[in-house]
Amino acid sequence: xxxxxxxxxxxxxxxxxxxxxxxxxxxxVDLSFTVLIFLTIFYFAVKYRRRSKDERPPQxxxxxxxEVIWTVIPLFLVVAMYLWGSSLYIRNSRPPTAxxxxxxxGKQWMWHLQHPEGVREINELHxxxxxxxxxxxxxxxxxxxxxxxxxxxxxxxxxxxxxxIWFEATKTGRYHFFCxxxxxxxxxxxxxxxxxxxxxxYQHWLSxxxxxxxxxxxxxxxxxxxxxxxxxxxxxxxxxAGLYGKPVLLNxxxxxxxxDDYLRESILDPxxxxxNGYTAxxxxxxxxxxxxxxxxxxxxxxxxxxxxGSLGKP
Amino acid sequence: MSTATVEVPPAPLESxxxxxxxxxxxxxxxxxxxxxxxxxxxLASITFFFFIGGAAAVLMRLNLIEPTGALVEPATYNKLxxxxxxxxxxxxxxxxxxxxxxxxxVPMMIGARDVAFPRLNLLSWYVFMxxxxxxxxxxxxxxxxxxxxxxxxxxxxYLNTHVMSAALGVFVAGFSSILTGLNFVVTIHKMRxxxxxxxKMPLFLWSIYATSIIQILGTPVLAITLGLVAVERAFHVGIxxxxxxxxxxxxxxxxxxxxxxxxxxxxxxxxxVISELVxxxxxxxxxxxxxxxxxxxxxxxxxxxxxxHHMFVSGQSVYAGLxxxxxxxxxxxxxxxxxxxxTATLYKGSVSYDAPMxxxxxxxxxxxxxxLTGLFLATLAVDVHVHDTYFVIAHFHYIMVxxxxxxxxxxxxxxxxxxxxxxxPDGWARFAALVIxxxxxxxxxxxxxxxxxxMPRRYxxxxxxFQVLNVMSSAGASILGIGYLIPLVYLxxxxxxxxxxxxxxWGAKGLEWKxxxxxxxxxxxxxxxxxxxxxxxxxxxxxxxxxEAKESQ
Numbered sequence: 001x002x003x004x005x006x007x008x009x010x011x012x013x014x015x016x017x018x019x020x021x022x023x024x025x026x027x028x029v030d031l032s033f034t035v036l037i038f039l040t041i042f043y044f045a046v047k048y049r050r051r052s053k054d055e056r057p058p059q060x061x062x063x064x065x066x067e068v069i070w071t072v073i074p075l076f077l078v079v080a081m082y083l084w085g086s087s088l089y090i091r092n093s094r095p096p097t098a099x100x101x102x103x104x105x106g107k108q109w110m111w112h113l114q115h116p117e118g119v120r121e122i123n124e125l126h127x128x129x130x131x132x133x134x135x136x137x138x139x140x141x142x143x144x145x146x147x148x149x150x151x152x153x154x155x156x157x158x159x160x161x162x163x164x165i166w167f168e169a170t171k172t173g174r175y176h177f178f179c180x181x182x183x184x185x186x187x188x189x190x191x192x193x194x195x196x197x198x199x200x201x202y203q204h205w206l207s208x209x210x211x212x213x214x215x216x217x218x219x220x221x222x223x224x225x226x227x228x229x230x231x232x233x234x235x236x237x238x239x240x241a242g243l244y245g246k247p248v249l250l251n252x253x254x255x256x257x258x259x260d261d262y263l264r265e266s267i268l269d270p271x272x273x274x275x276n277g278y279t280a281x282x283x284x285x286x287x288x289x290x291x292x293x294x295x296x297x298x299x300x301x302x303x304x305x306x307x308x309g310s311l312g313k314p
Numbered sequence: 315m316s317t318a319t320v321e322v323p324p325a326p327l328e329s330x331x332x333x334x335x336x337x338x339x340x341x342x343x344x345x346x347x348x349x350x351x352x353x354x355x356x357l358a359s360i361t362f363f364f365f366i367g368g369a370a371a372v373l374m375r376l377n378l379i380e381p382t383g384a385l386v387e388p389a390t391y392n393k394l395x396x397x398x399x400x401x402x403x404x405x406x407x408x409x410x411x412x413x414x415x416x417x418x419x420v421p422m423m424i425g426a427r428d429v430a431f432p433r434l435n436l437l438s439w440y441v442f443m444x445x446x447x448x449x450x451x452x453x454x455x456x457x458x459x460x461x462x463x464x465x466x467x468x469x470x471x472y473l474n475t476h477v478m479s480a481a482l483g484v485f486v487a488g489f490s491s492i493l494t495g496l497n498f499v500v501t502i503h504k505m506r507x508x509x510x511x512x513x514k515m516p517l518f519l520w521s522i523y524a525t526s527i528i529q530i531l532g533t534p535v536l537a538i539t540l541g542l543v544a545v546e547r548a549f550h551v552g553i554x555x556x557x558x559x560x561x562x563x564x565x566x567x568x569x570x571x572x573x574x575x576x577x578x579x580x581x582x583x584x585x586x587v588i589s590e591l592v593x594x595x596x597x598x599x600x601x602x603x604x605x606x607x608x609x610x611x612x613x614x615x616x617x618x619x620x621x622x623h624h625m626f627v628s629g630q631s632v633y634a635g636l637x638x639x640x641x642x643x644x645x646x647x648x649x650x651x652x653x654x655x656x657t658a659t660l661y662k663g664s665v666s667y668d669a670p671m672x673x674x675x676x677x678x679x680x681x682x683x684x685x686l687t688g689l690f691l692a693t694l695a696v697d698v699h700v701h702d703t704y705f706v707i708a709h710f711h712y713i714m715v716x717x718x719x720x721x722x723x724x725x726x727x728x729x730x731x732x733x734x735x736x737x738x739p740d741g742w743a744r745f746a747a748l749v750i751x752x753x754x755x756x757x758x759x760x761x762x763x764x765x766x767x768x769m770p771r772r773y774x775x776x777x778x779x780f781q782v783l784n785v786m787s788s789a790g791a792s793i794l795g796i797g798y799l800i801p802l803v804y805l806x807x808x809x810x811x812x813x814x815x816x817x818x819x820w821g822a823k824g825l826e827w828k829x830x831x832x833x834x835x836x837x838x839x840x841x842x843x844x845x846x847x848x849x850x851x852x853x854x855x856x857x858x859x860x861x862e863a864k865e866s867q
């Protein structure tokens with residue numbers, strides 16, 4: 001890579017190098033085929049150029065062995081590309097369990113980010129180097145997309161559901177992030193910086209930053225404020241303690257996992273899935289609760305831990 | 315065939331009645347059911363749309379010379395790329411070869427007088443123009459900024475521009491595409507001349523047939539999808555907008571179920587044209603006829619099963635990603651087979667460098683590069699990085715402009731003498747082909763690099779580190795723009811002043827070359843009987859043929 005005219009972005013995450021290696025492999029295969037085709041055409045076009053109008057070329061129009069060869073060789077190559085690309089994809093999309101969770105809300109045309117400790121940022125994300133970070137993302141309005149080229153990660157941020165990406169930065173520095181899904185007038189202004197810091201510096205930044213309450217503490221307050229406690233704290237509704245990540249038996253016999261999307265749906269559309277043994281008495285909170293508050297309540301439920309066993313009377 | 319070398323000066327065009335001079339006046343054209351005149355109506359219409367869409371592209375490239383936007387506000391920029399996309403995809407590329415060259419050639423190539431439903435054919439032009447005018451209305455009355463992809467809920471709940479008239483314009487134009495496809499399928503099935511069996515058909519017809527199948531099966535899904543967008547926008551019924559209970563990703567499934575096969579509506583006919591050009595200008599039978607023919611069908615079938623590769627980062631499951639990735643790689647095989655067979659056709663041929671052949675060779679090169687970079691996008695781990703960046707823009711322009719438009723221009727130059735009866739200046743035509751090839755690569759190759767560096771698509775402003783490559787791309791675009799204007803000038807000039815072409819100026823095979831240029835309204839004076847294979851150029855290996863060739867020199 002010569003300076004001033006780079007051919008790839010910075011390699012600043014644990015997965016960047018692997019993606020680049022695959023990219024170089026694809027480039028090499030493509031270049032060799034392009035050169036092969038161009039040279040062959042050029043050679044034939046010159047060697048067999050028309051010398052007189054009455055030329056009668058030999059009509060060679062079928063030869064099975066070459067058809068087989070130029071079907072089978074590309075086939076092997078694309079199978080190799082597929083296997084390499086897919087295995088890397090599966091590896092890259094699985095977040096490490098110890099990842100620190102940061103919450104991201106996209107809205108026309110800015111990014112709101114909130115750390116678990118409660119620190120909020122707009123269009124900037126401070127993270128420590130060498131620690132896996134998981135972004136849990138949703139949108140307030142249209143579809144956006146969170147794209148950090150230097151980390152080689154990208155995911156659509158879709159209203160009405162949670163999507164996530166994870167990364168572990170390997171180099172301190174400032175790296176661009178972009179909205180990559182067209183989202184209206186100022187789509188191209190919906191950009192920002194990931195600031196990767198040395199862990200000590202990061203702690204320093206975190207303690208110096210203006211902090212609200214932690215996500216979970218805010219959620220605990222909402223638990224009171226919205227009156228969740230009057231049912232979920234009294235046994236009329238399923239209890240929250242140990243709920244997160246647990247299998248839940250529904251009254252139609254299905255079992256689901258109590259993940260972010262399930263909790264979100266149960267708040268906004270409570271009658272969609274009824275826990276077995278409970279009645280559908282909960283009102284919807286759609287329109288009364290913001291995306292940020294939803295994330296805080298989920299963080300609160302998450303902070304109560306995961307218990308053994310399953311919810312819902314068998 | 316020794317008589318072919320005897321130069322008989324062609325008779326002046328006005329000395330006989332043909333489809334162009336049979337009747338005059340606006341009515342004779344607007345109410346015609348002659349497939350050849352309808353082809354020319356389409357030719358005029360889509361040329362108009364091409365230059366409108368091209369103007370939008372020029373303004374976009376000018377804006378991107380400066381990182382802060384040199385020309386327009388972001389909102390205007392968004393309208394420009396939306397207009398460029400909608401017009402180029404739905405009103406130029408999709409109708410280009412099928413509606414112009416297909417209309418002109420399908421009946422002539424199978425030895426028929428017209429298509430199966432001539433009046434339906436005229437109707438489809440009117441339907442097309444209605445849709446086109448609706449989109450132009452949207453543009454003139456303030457524009458639309460959804461992007462050609464109309465993603466929800468942006469398009470249904472958040473934009474105040476003329477989304478309705480644009481979406482309904484595309485909806486209406488879709489019916490024209492369905493009717494044209496239907497007409498060709500029936501025509502090819504029922505109206506082939508005696509002896510014209512399926513495997514004697516020129517490969518152009520195979521590719522038009524495969525395209526027609528996609529048009530008939532795919533376009534209704536687009537119509538339904540855009541209809542649902544209109545319903546949600548007008549009546550706030552929750553279909554795609556999660557705020558009212560819809561699913562925004564459902565829209566993407568429906569949209570790409572049509573719009574990925576639509577890519578093959580654009581490229582398959584071009585592949586058909588290339589098979590005609592490569593054979594005619596190397597005087598050779600196509601290498602591997604049945605492989606080329608069946609690869610068209612294979613591409614058409616697989617094209618319906620790969621839509622999910624547009625959604626690798628939209629939140630579809632990892633497993634769906636794995637399946638769609640595998641199927642997308644599968645399309646590479648029949649595409650590669652075509653490229654290899656065209657190249658092999660040149661082997662030991664008699665290769666001439668007339669203008670149509672330069673376009674054909676340009677097509678093979680650019681399509682190869684476009685197809686191969688498609689592999690990056692089918693590769694999951696790499697797609698995550700380049701998805702929705704300029705890499706994608708570069709890739710599909712290599713396919714749709716480097717491929718489809720080069721094929722279209724090659725076809726126009728090849729059959730122009732048949733359509734108009736006159737030749738264009740060959741030197742200018744070759745020069746234009748070269749300018750287009752160079753301008754194209756200068757415009758779009760830097761965009762691959764921009765994409766891997768991470769520049770997202772649809773950005774009116776961008777960080778300064780991307781400027782050098784953007785300026786290169788814009789410089790290339792100005793060359794490309796000039797390249798497209800040159801043929802417009804000399805082709806129009808040739809309609810009046812070009813030398814008379816005669817029935818078969820290229821010495822090509824195929825029924826369309828056996829009738830005068832321009833053809834009579836009924837195409838053939840008597841129904842031809844087909845006895846030979848497609849591309850039955852004389853074989854130099856036969857002793858008799860060799861001697862005959864020597865004698866005639």
